[in-house]
Amino acid sequence: MTHARGHESHPRHDRDHKHGHGHDHSHGHGGPGHVHAPASFGKAFAIGVALNAAFVVIEVVYGVLGNSVALIADAGHNLFDALGLGVAWAAVVLGRRDPTSRFTYGLGGTSILAALFNAVFLLVVTGGLTWEAIQRFFQPEPVAGKTVMIVAACGVVLNGFCAWLFASGREGDLNTRAAFTHMAADALVSLGVVVGGLIILLTGWQWIDPAMTLVINAVIVWGTWSLLTGSLHMSLNAVPPGVDLAGVRAFLLALPGVSELHDLHVWSLSTTETALTCHLVTPDGPPSDEVLFHAEEELRERFGIGHVTLQPEKAPSAAHMAATHKY
Secondary structure, X not given: OOOEEOOOOOOOOOOOOOOOOOOOOOOOOOOOOEOOOOOOHHHHHHHHHHXXXXXXXXXXXXXHHXXXXXXXXXXXXXXXXXXXXXXXXXXXXXXXXXXXXXXXXXXXXXHHHHHHHHHHHXXXXXXXXXXXXXXXXXXXXXXXXXHHHHHHHHHHHHHHHHHHHHHHHOOOOHHHHHHHXXXXXXXXXXXXXXXXXXXXXXHOOOOHHHHHHHHHHHHHHHHHHHHHHHXXXXXXXXXXOXXXXXXXXHHHHOOOOOOEEXXXXXXXXXXXXXXXXXXXXXXXXXXXXXXXXXXXXXXXXXXXXXXEEEEEEOOOOHHHHHOOOOO
């Protein structure tokens, strides 16, 4: 039996290679299915964490002095951002480590855990702040509108700058996209707090502060939902949303010599890597290396799958014949 396997490519590997172990191996690298955040994003993460942590302290202090739950809510969100950026940063660092005898795929899966942690943590914080805002409707307290406006305006500048740091890497990586999205959303949220402070300053309507808090939290939940569902799907080995599984199946069945296939599986190795394994039934014998190399190249270019394992076989084994596998 001849096997064609696609190994996970490490960033420092820049060409295909073959191992002699009695099997033919072909390796898919790069392409849409294997995209790493550039090394320069380490600096972006460090700057983002530092700026957000410092701004959290400022917002909490002035939120307490100004008696603004909206400002404290925004501080809670920025605290999440500092923590979330730190977790995402750690996941990027771990994901670059070489595979080991225990973690043969490497630690790229930590990026999925980081995204899931960030989503869940944010929703928990948002729930607590929402409860506090609702209580403020029944027990309104005076808010220093001018203080709120000044501090929140600083947040617009800080978060806008942090969003710019991650703008170029938002395509192809859930963690980097989450960082960019949160920073951009924070800039808009801080702008909303500025507007709320102005309304309070002009009208004296204290209910604007908790109302603005609820609006902020709604924006946070809306912006985080795709991150939560995406990370959950990845952690459960679901087919990535950008992969057309029916198209992949049709492509593999159209390969020369392939009469049928079974055990087709496509899943995320990390937030930037997609893997595929499949058994190809080839009654006339295994396809040539050129056919297998072409298949891997097409899977990478057309479907964004960068880690491919194809196993040709003349007929399914008795175990596979006894079981029913739709894919």
